[in-house]
Amino acid sequence: MTIRVALGDDDTAFRAAAVGLLEADARFDVVGAAADGEELVALVERTGPDVVLLDLRMPGGGVVGARTLADLDVLVGRRTPPLVVALTAETAPDVVEEMLRAGAVGYLAKGRIGSSLGDLVARVHDGELVLAVPTARLALRRLLREEPHTSVASP
Amino acid sequence: MNEQAPQIRTVFDLFDASVTAVIAVDETAAIRYLNGRAVEVFGYLPAELLGQPVEVLLPRARADAHAALRDTYLEAPISRHIDVRDLKGRRKDGTEFAAEISLTPVVTGSGPWVAASVLDISLRKESEARVRRQSRGYLALAKVNEAVARAEHEDELFRKVCHIAVVHGGFIGAWVMTADIDDDLHMRASAGPLATRLAVASAEWPSVDDFLNDQVRDIRRDGGVLPGGVRSLDTEEACFTNDFELEPLDPRLRFLTDWARSGAALPLGSHGRAVASLSLYADRAGVFDDNLRGLLTGAAENISLALDRFRARIDLDRTLAQRTQLLRRLVDVQERERARIAADVHDEPVQALAAVDLRLGLLRRRLEEAAPDLVPDLAQIHTTVTSVSDGLRGLLFELERVSESAHLTDLLEDAAGHIFELTPVAWSIANEPDPRELELSVATRTQAVRIAKEAMVNVAKHAQAQTVTIRVVLEDDGVTVTVTDDGVGLPPGVRSSPPGHRGISGMLDRAEVSGGSLFLDTHAGGTTISVWLPGA
Structure with a gap:
């Protein structure tokens, strides 16, 4: 059974590369790619993917996008919400922390993934929490404190 | 009796020679004698006074009271100093003067008299x-x-x-x-x-x-x-x-x-x-x-x-206020410029490299089947891309804007984690984040982070340290950030930035433009750099 993946990224070249890499991999079925949050939500509602790869800088992406996707089951009565994986060049620990708080279960740092993208997405789909980002440890330390030190925009 | 002494016939001879004014009155208080000094002090000629009641020499307001007291005294006269405050005499011209008066009973052929010595003490007063x-x-x-x-x-x-x-x-x-x-x-x-x-x-x-x-x-x-x-x-x-x-x-x-x-x-x-x-x-x-x-x-x-x-x-104060304002504007402009550069770097090179990274990944999978001998070459290219990508990410981190809601301690922890990520240095933050850190202006936090980052980069590159400790101390009027390492110490002349070393001049400039100060303690056993910044 293939893993159905949707991609949200406003960079055309990156989108094409990612889609190309995943489509070349028999484990995946890319249901579509969107260039902003609205388009992505529509895509996810329409296709119900297992995993959403989400850029942080794309309009409507990042924390807002992750929250919206996490709430989708409530909105349209979908069976299970998609697994959200951040795929981004942002690596600041507080950003990683915020994404995890917003429900992301994977965080992949752009530029250092290469051929392992498929493997990482598959592991997330298998239930692992994958933080392929050099600041993961710092982000976890922040996350494990009781109170978030950064003010996260309220849902 | 000494023959050489002048002949004194009566006590009045003595009074004549006295430098103190003396007047004498009889039982009826009529003036019967006055000496030369008394003439000077009161301004009367002897003829004008002899036979007059003594009250003519007193302030008018006190004459009646004096008449009563004088009768009592004359019943049993003794030698005494009149101990009355504000004792005054009156001159012929009506002016008054502060006086000290002593009374002495004198027995004369004309009956008992009383001699009064009068001292004009107005000058002394x-x-x-x-x-x-x-x-x-x-x-x-x-x-x-x-x-x-x-x-x-x-x-x-x-x-x-x-x-x-x-x-x-x-x-x-x-x-x-x-x-x-x-x-x-x-x-x-x-x-x-x-x-x-x-x-x-x-x-x-x-x-x-x-x-x-x-x-x-x-x-x-x-x-x-x-x-x-x-x-x-x-x-x-x-x-x-x-x-x-x-x-x-x-x-x-x-x-x-x-x-x-x-x-x-x-x-x-x-x-x-x-x-x-x-x-x-x-x-x-x-x-x-x-x-x-x-x-x-x-x-x-x-x-x-x-x-x-x-x-x-x-x-x-005005100069300081102007400088603080200038600093805020300067930091603001700098930070906006940095943010702009960061956005440009992120939007173009980072995205492009991220795409190249993925394409190389795809290519690798294909080569693994089609031409496995080319895979090592590709891997080498891929390593280069990854390291350039990491470098750019480092630049983004460097350019990152300090957020309004970020604690200084967290920012320093992030910075330390990033800077020492690939080094063997064991780093630690000596304190927990303090809510009061958020009261520091963003400009102050920004400067503190940038200065501490430079200090940490120097430690990572040059100090050969085993450990480094970063500490934030909040004070009433500002904040001190200290970076302490156990490395080899800064080379001499480091203030002028030797080649390859960023030196401390950049940190010093940042501290000074913020109205703060930089403290440096460096020796063979390690270096401590402290920056104090005013809290406003």
């Missing part, structure tokens, strides 16, 4: 009063100096000086006026009953300032004599008037001359220019003798020193 006034003057001067040393600002000092002049200096009115750039007068402080009188006189004007300015304008226009305060502001010289009756002020200043007899106005200067004038008024004529003028001039000089001090501090 006068000099005592002068000494009292002088010591009061010195006390007041000491108080003024204390106020000069302690006052925090002009108005406080002016208020205290006026108060001291009235309470300790005995003046009936004291005030300080300043003239603004339009030559308008402002009453900055005042004290004493004359100041109250001034307020009453100006009751019909909107304010005392308006009253003064209107008066002064009129007097100037009519060519009249201005009050000392205004004159001293105009001429920058002290004005003393010892008797307003002899040197009448303009009639419009009746509120002064009705009450005061002497006046002084002392210019108070700052940077050699009169900026204020202290006016003092006394209810007696002739108060401002050389001694008091000297005291007052000294006091005015000390007050002027304090004014210089206040102005210097105001200038300094």
Whole structure:
């Protein structure tokens, strides 16, 4: 059974590369790619993917996008919400922390993934929490404190 | 009896030779004798006094009381000093003088008399009063100096000086006026009953300032004599008037001359220019003798020193405020520029490299099947791409804007994690984030992070340290961030940044432009760099 993946990224070249890499991999079925949050939500509602790869800088992406996707089951009565994986060049620990708080279960740092993208997405789909980002440890330390030190925009 | 001694026939021979005035009265208190000194002291000729009742030599108000006391005394006369306060004699011209009087019963051929020796002590009293006034003057001067040393600002000092002049200096009115750039007068402080009188006189004007300015304008226009305060502001010289009756002020200043007899106005200067004038008024004529003028001039000089001090501090405060503002703008502009660069870097090279990274990944999968011998070459290219990508990410991190809601300690922890990520250095943060860190301005937090980052980068690159500790200490007036390592210490001459070393000049510049300071302690056992930044 293939893993159905949707991609949200406003960079055309990156989108094409990612889609190309995943489509070349028999484990995946890319249901579509969107260039902003609205388009992505529509895509996810329409296709119900297992995993959403989400850029942080794309309009409507990042924390807002992750929250919206996490709430989708409530909105349209979908069976299970998609697994959200951040795929981004942002690596600041507080950003990683915020994404995890917003429900992301994977965080992949752009530029250092290469051929392992498929493997990482598959592991997330298998239930692992994958933080392929050099600041993961710092982000976890922040996350494990009781109170978030950064003010996260309220849902 | 010594033959050489002068022959003294009676006690009156002795009195004749006395330098003390002596008069003698008989049982009826009629004057029967007076010596030469008594003639001088009272101004009567002997013939005018002999046979007169002794009361002619006393103040009229006391004559009756004296007559009663004198009868009692004469019933049982003894030698005694009259111990009465404010004893006074009266001269022929009606003037009175302070006196000390002693009585001695004398038996004469004409019956029992009483001789009274009279000492004119008015000069002594006068000099005592002068000494009292002088010591009061010195006390007041000491108080003024204390106020000069302690006052925090002009108005406080002016208020205290006026108060001291009235309470300790005995003046009936004291005030300080300043003239603004339009030559308008402002009453900055005042004290004493004359100041109250001034307020009453100006009751019909909107304010005392308006009253003064209107008066002064009129007097100037009519060519009249201005009050000392205004004159001293105009001429920058002290004005003393010892008797307003002899040197009448303009009639419009009746509120002064009705009450005061002497006046002084002392210019108070700052940077050699009169900026204020202290006016003092006394209810007696002739108060401002050389001694008091000297005291007052000294006091005015000390007050002027304090004014210089206040102005210097105001200038300094203004400069500091300007610098703080400038810093905020500078940091803001810098940060916006950094954010712009960060966005550009992120949008183009980072995204492009991220795409290349993925394409290389795809290519690798294909090559693994089609041409496995090319895979190592591809892997090498991929490594290069990854490291360039990491470098750019580092740049993004470097350019990252400090967020409004980020604790300084968290920011430093992130920075340390990033900088020491690929080094063997064991780093630690010595403190927990403190909510008060958020009270530091973003500009301060930004500068603190940037300076600490430079210090940490130097440790990572040059110190060969095993451990590094970062500490944030909040203080009342600012924050200190300390980076301590156990490395080899900074090379000598590091302040001028040797090649390959970013040195501390950048950190020093950042600290100084923020109004803060940098402390450096470096030796073979390690380096501690502390930066203190003001909290605003």
